[in-house]
Amino acid sequence: MTIDDRLLVVIAGPTAVGKTSTAIALAQHFNTxxxxxxxxxxxxxxxxxxxxxxxxxxxxxKHHLVHHLSILDGYNVSRxxxxxxxxxxxxxxxxxxxxxxxxxxxYINAVCHGIDELPDxxxxxxxxxxxxxxxxxxxxxxxxxxxxDPEYAEKVDMSNPARLLRALEICRATGxxxxxxxxxxxxxxxxxxxxLGLELPRDVLYQRINNRVDAMMMAGLRDExxxxxxxxxxxxxxxxxxxxLFDYCEGLTSLDHAVEKIKIHxxxxxxxxxxxxxxxxxxxxxxxxxxxxxxxxxxx
RNA sequence: GGCGUCGUAGCUCAGCUGGUAGAGCAGAGGACUGAAAAUCCUUGUGUCACUGGUUCAAUUCCAGUCGAUGCCA
Numbered sequence: 204m205t206i207d208d209r210l211l212v213v214i215a216g217p218t219a220v221g222k223t224s225t226a227i228a229l230a231q232h233f234n235t236x237x238x239x240x241x242x243x244x245x246x247x248x249x250x251x252x253x254x255x256x257x258x259x260x261x262x263x264x265k266h267h268l269v270h271h272l273s274i275l276d277g278y279n280v281s282r283x284x285x286x287x288x289x290x291x292x293x294x295x296x297x298x299x300x301x302x303x304x305x306x307x308x309x310y311i312n313a314v315c316h317g318i319d320e321l322p323d324x325x326x327x328x329x330x331x332x333x334x335x336x337x338x339x340x341x342x343x344x345x346x347x348x349x350x351x352d353p354e355y356a357e358k359v360d361m362s363n364p365a366r367l368l369r370a371l372e373i374c375r376a377t378g379x380x381x382x383x384x385x386x387x388x389x390x391x392x393x394x395x396x397x398x399l400g401l402e403l404p405r406d407v408l409y410q411r412i413n414n415r416v417d418a419m420m421m422a423g424l425r426d427e428x429x430x431x432x433x434x435x436x437x438x439x440x441x442x443x444x445x446x447x448l449f450d451y452c453e454g455l456t457s458l459d460h461a462v463e464k465i466k467i468h469x470x471x472x473x474x475x476x477x478x479x480x481x482x483x484x485x486x487x488x489x490x491x492x493x494x495x496x497x498x499x500x501x502x503x
Numbered sequence: 504g505g506c507g508u509c510g511u512a513g514c515u516c517a518g519c520u521g522g523u524a525g526a527g528c529a530g531a532g533g534a535c536u537g538a539a540a541a542u543c544c545u546u547g548u549g550u551c552a553c554u555g556g557u558u559c560a561a562u563u564c565c566a567g568u569c570g571a572u573g574c575c576a
Contacts, residue, residue: 279537363543444539
């Protein structure tokens, strides 16, 4: 089997654009399976709020990497890359086309182009750095980074604590500067990749987002969030649709206000996704209902 | 009907004793290598309700009109 016999079709796009049903239609047509690239649908406790595929949808096409983790499990892009590649290796034995669908751009990139091998985060180092951040502010992080990795300090967004924390945690853990470890070397993949983006006019997309949030509430999102409230500090739950309802649990907002916030935050999330995917010129863009055109593109 | 308060950016509102206006949110754009549905950056000209008046100059003072709201009848 050569590289030409293996094709990964990536279906990306903003939240609520209609990725799931398009992917299912495509997978049925090519009689193949779907790998999810959605950093929140991994978690089985989060079903309603992540708009995970329904039981009915799951029964139509075999899905992978959906609900395969607990929110208690630690997970990250690198592990996703490993898991997805291993999965594809086995799936390609039976299928020449595999569908990957999701909205997590970083995760999709990791599978398509690889991600540098860096040590897993050390909880203790991370804790120490966070403490510095909370007690001494971002300036302390900026200073240390300038000292340990002046090259990265030059180009990183120095006002973004997440970036600084991550770089420092690597510097501290390895004793080497983060930028020297960040080679950004493209990985060789033994399959072809076709990137398809789904989009809709902004006002239509926003209407779909609003409607879907209402539908989630009807489906019991409030109770799902309430049941996860004790775990609210887990990273997996730092997620649109949950954190707003945690505020409601704590009496910080009304339910209506929380729902309104979910809609707003979902729209902003969609915009960030579009910014991410749009700058990648490898994507060909379609409307979610242009199934026939998409099929032709895949066969081309 | 009388008296009072209010009418400023899509929304909520700031604008001290007159020199044509500014925040938050929304919206828009962008960044992004193990937190990524995360995290962060940039971005505010609008008949200051309308019509007159006073003034060198009015969003700001005065009168009237319209609208909103409260109290009294």
